[in-house]
Amino acid sequence: MSANKNQFQPMKLLFFITIIVVIAVVIMVFINNQDNEKDAYTSFEEAPFIEGQPVLGEVESPVQVVEFGDFKCPACKQWGETIYPQLVEDYVDTNQVSFSYINVLFHGDESKLGSVAAEAVHQLEPDSYWVFHKGLFDKQPENGQHDSVWLTTEVLEEVVAETTSIPQEDLLAEMKKSVTIEAVNHDTSLVNEYEVKLTPTIMINEKMVTDPFDYDSIKRLIEEELEG
Secondary structure (H helix, E strand, O other): OHHHHHHHHHHHHHHHHHHHHHHHHHHHHHHHHHHHHHHOEEEOOOOOOOOOOOEEOOOOOOEEEEEEEOOOOHHHHHHHHHHHHHHHHHHHOOOOEEEEEEEOOOOOHHHHHHHHHHHHHHHHOHHHHHHHHHHHHHOOOOOOOOOOOOOOHHHHHHHHHHHOOOOHHHHHHHHOOHHHHHHHHHHHHHHHHOOOOOOOEEEEOOEEEOOOOOHHHHHHHHHHHHHO
């Protein structure tokens, strides 16, 4: 009997070692997943204040998604063509989430010109803002030519004519008003407050997404906020 008992000792030891290894792997995977979720965003004390900003969807929605974007930014155009439509379909159209856009002026005078025009459209004909918004991004050159000087007054007038009923002279007059300039300056203050370094930067309530093109991460954060 003692010989048979000793024969089974290595098997028992191997079994317990296997169990310990499996448990260790599960713990490591759990810790890694927790770290990955934590790395998926940066938290701030509060969400950006969006009063006065263009808003798509219900303003009183429990979750607000904010894009810090630049009309001269090719990544913003790509985000608008890939992630944005799915976000709108899944959450904005179902009144679970509101979406706002805050101007960033990382590309200098052209960025400022586009932002001032967008604010003017928002002031004069807010219902046309998002159509103008898309129309201006559609004018951004392809094939790496986005850094060329393309965002001009002539292009703005063309987009406004295609997407709104605003007379050219009204647009130009509105772009010169202090309230319009101040709206762009306010956006810049938000860019500085939230230390925005890249465009697009996406915030879900008070959480800034690490990878704006990771839609699974965006969905997970939205669902967490909705549950909260």
